[in-house]
Amino acid sequence: MVEIVLDKNLTTDKKGERKDVDQETVDLSLSSKLDKKLQEAIELHQKNQLIRAKKVCGQILSINSQHTSTIHLLGLIAFQENQPQKAAKLVQHAIKLDDTRPAFYRSLGSILQHLGQLQESINAYQCVLSIAPNDHKTWNDIGHLFRLLGKIDQAYTYFQNSIAILPNYSAFYNLGLLLQERGQLEESVAHYKESIAINPNLFQAYSNLGNVFQEIGQYNEAYSYYQKAIQINPKYFEVEMNLGILCMKMETPDEATKHFQRVLQLNPKHPEAYNNLGLTFQQQGEVEKAKFCFRRALEINAAFSDAYTNLGNILLKEDEGINKAITLYNRAINVDPNNYEAFYNLSYAQHYQGSFEQALQSCRHALLIDPNQAKAHINYSMTLLTMGRFSEGWKEGEWRWKDVAFESEHKRNFPQPLWDGSSLTGKTILIWLEQGVGDQIMFASLLPKLQQQARQVIVETGKRLIPIFQRSYPDIDIVPAQNPPDSLLLGNSIDFQSPIASLPQWCLPDEVSFPRYQIYLEDCSQKTTMLRRKYQKLAGGKILIGISWKSTHNSAGKLKSTSLTNWESLLSQTGCFFVNLQYGDVKQELEEFTQQTGIEIYCDEEINSLESLDDFASQIAALDLIISTSNTTVHVAGALGKPVWTLLNYVPSWRWMIDRSDSLWYPSMVLFRQGCIGDWSSVFQSVHHCLKNFLQSLSKFNEDCPSGN
Structure with a gap:
């Protein structure tokens, strides 16, 4: 705040020469008149009646054109009228006339700081200290300017000197902020608490304490301090924002939603609040509400890069949404070329679009922005391996151990x-x-x-x-x-x-x-023989085919999975006895399919693949053919050397690579690929055609080896 003072030095001329008694009496009378006028101008200024204040100042200067306090006040009025350059010139003129007034230098320092002339502002404040070395406020102000300039050590010294002269909440607060920025969080907390002890209503200190405790993961402490800040200042929407973010971390999205909505009550055009509200709705599965919030954020701020990215992330998961997502990621990047998340997600989308070279390029951009992001290295690895660039891909894949979530789940010490x-x-x-x-x-x-x-x-x-x-x-x-x-x-x-x-x-x-072993896992032959005889008896001479139609993989499961209705034509093929190999409880799904189609799929209740993988291996070994989407079933079948047909989505897991119908891992496997995203119909047409050919060849084989295993 710029300081306003009343000039008390009006009874001597500039040179300080003694006047005679009559002249002194006249000057005193004039001085009293000017003092009253100046006080009138100050009061008008404080009431924001700036035009009237300037008029009174003009009256004073018409009597004494070098009345420094009036010139200083005109500088303050110009500053309030948003004329900082004019304000600086007026205050500098006042200083030229009288360079002994600390208040003038303080005003000049404040104006220069507003103009962004931080070093010049420091110089002005230093002049204050040359006149009033124990002015603790000025020590604090200079410390603040040094902090803005990144001169942390100097800032620290000035804050400490301010406190040494007089312990004051402002210097303690600023010192806490500086220490927080330096990562000295424990010391930061101590200084914020000192500031609160002096000024219990300093809501900014409570807010920053909340930020510190949120950063170190002490969420309950953070929550408490944020609440205290809001109690003092219920309209402090920045704290409501931080509370919402904290509640997201505490996995209480309902409460987070309330805080972000409160921000929007206080500030209806707050794009970050809409963006965060969208994230909470997304977390709760409220996809349409989330999309509305991201779009509203972009209406308010068309240059909001993160909102483009977040909207893209939602559309990416929708049917036929991949192209829209890519468009949004590119918009995010156009707005902010250093948006790591946008490049990372663009790479992911381009990979699953089948644009592998572009995916690599986007991933490289992401890593230029943040070379230590493990997830980007992992994405890069997956694309390289998909393309068959094994040496590079395996090396990049080692970054998985620098991914905190992966490392904590899988690392063995x-x-x-x-x-x-x-x-x-x-x-x-x-x-x-x-x-x-x-x-x-x-x-x-x-x-x-x-x-x-x-x-x-x-x-x-x-x-x-x-x-x-x-x-x-x-x-x-x-x-x-x-x-x-x-x-x-x-x-x-x-x-x-x-x-x-x-x-x-x-x-x-x-x-x-690649080793290309035809068989490298061995089933229990006794169990396999028993199961094969059992299935052959049930099948009445039909070919034994095991099927599995979906994956429970957290991220890619939906893309990899089919519905049983996709299989109806294939399962209607005569001469086949179909055995369920789908792990998990699918009893109701099978019953509904049978009721709708009249097609029965045999489910062996004696086999539980989740409990005994050995029994599951024998079940697979007992069959003639396995047809499945990409899941554990095909790995077991391939390792046992069984004929296995794997149904793949448009861009499947890296292990199946691209543009090939065979597998480097399993010589007995045939791959059936979607021609475009989501197109299972063409896959099943190809499988059905191949099944007819397989039935003919296997029928002849079984005639020659009827008890084959």
Whole structure:
């Protein structure tokens, strides 16, 4: 605030010469008159009656053109009339006439700060201190300016000096803010609390305390301080915003919604509030409301990059929404070329559109903005692997361990060094399994390669895979995973350790290096024989075909999945006995399908794939053909060497690559791909045609080998 003072030095001339008594009496009378006029002008200024105030100032200057306090006041009026350049010249003129007045320098400092001339403002405030070195407010103001200039050490010193002269809430607050920006959060909290102790109504300090505690994850403390700030100033919409963001983190979207709506009551044209409200609606599954909010944010601010990105994220999940999403991501980037999220999501969308080179380019842009974003490296890896650029792709895939969510879910803490591809001759290596069962089975095809190199291979895995792995790899020590790990796995007798999905970077540098084992998992022959006889008896000589039609994968499951209605024509094929291989409880779905179509799919209630993967493997091995979407079923079938037809969405998982009908991982597999996004009809037409040919060839084979397995 610019300080206004009354001039008290009117009884001596500029040179300070003594006047005679009669002249002094006249001057005193004139001085008293000018004092009253100046006081009148000040009061008018304080009432915001600026025109009248200027008129009175003109009357004073007509009597004394060098009346410094009046010139100073005219400078303040000019500043209030949004004429900062004129204001600065007037105050500088007052200082030229009288350079002993701290208030003049303070006013000049404030005006220059408004003009963005921060160093010049500091110089003006320094002049205040040369006259009044114990002016704690000026020490604080200079500290604030140094902070704005990024001169943190100088700012810190000036705030400390202000407090040393007189402990004051403003300097404590500013010091807390500076320490918060430096990441010294504990010290920051202490200084904010000092400011509140002096001024309990300093709502900004409560708000910043809330910000600090939110940053360090102490959400309840943050919530409490935000509430105190609002109690003091119920119209402080910035705190309502922060409370809404906090409630989103606390997973209380209903309360977050209320806070963002309160912001919009206080400020109806707040685009960030609409954007955040859209995010809460999206979190609650209120997609249409979310879209409305993002669009409203963009109506208010057409240059709101994040709102374009968020609207794109919603449209990306809608049928035929991928092109619209890409358009929005590009708009976000046009507005803000440094929008990492927009480039990241654009890369994701372009990948699933099949524009792989563009996806790589967008991902590279994202990584130029933030090279340490693990998710972008992972996306980059997936696209490279899809394109068959294995060496680059495996390397980028190692960034998954820098993704906090992935690392916390999958990381196993073993003391041995990670295998770096060096010689395993005479060495023992521990392999631990990560990700889903399908991935574990697929990467298990690399275990024989390790056996050829190492003295001993140890594999730690989940209990569902232990029976089939022990049978398939009798020379490998298969150990059940537990927490903490088996103590035998922590000793120095083991030379290296590696997650199984990290093996390809050393074992599969190119397409030629894939092992191409026809069979590498071994089912329980006794169980398989029993199940085959059972199914053959039920089928009455028909071909045994296992089917699975959907995936429960969190992100890609919808794209990968079909509906049983898509299968109706195929399941009507004569000469086939269809067996359900879909994991999970699908009893009601099967019953409804049978009621609608009259087609029965046999469901073996003795087999529970979620409980016994070994039984599930025998069930698959007992069949003649497996037809399934991309899920665990096809991995088991492929590893057993069974004929398996895998139905793929337009851009499937990286492992199935592009533009090929075979699989590098499973020689017995045939891939059927969508021709465009969402087009399952052409896939089933191709499958139906191939099934007719398969039935003819298999029928002849079964005539020659009727008890074949």
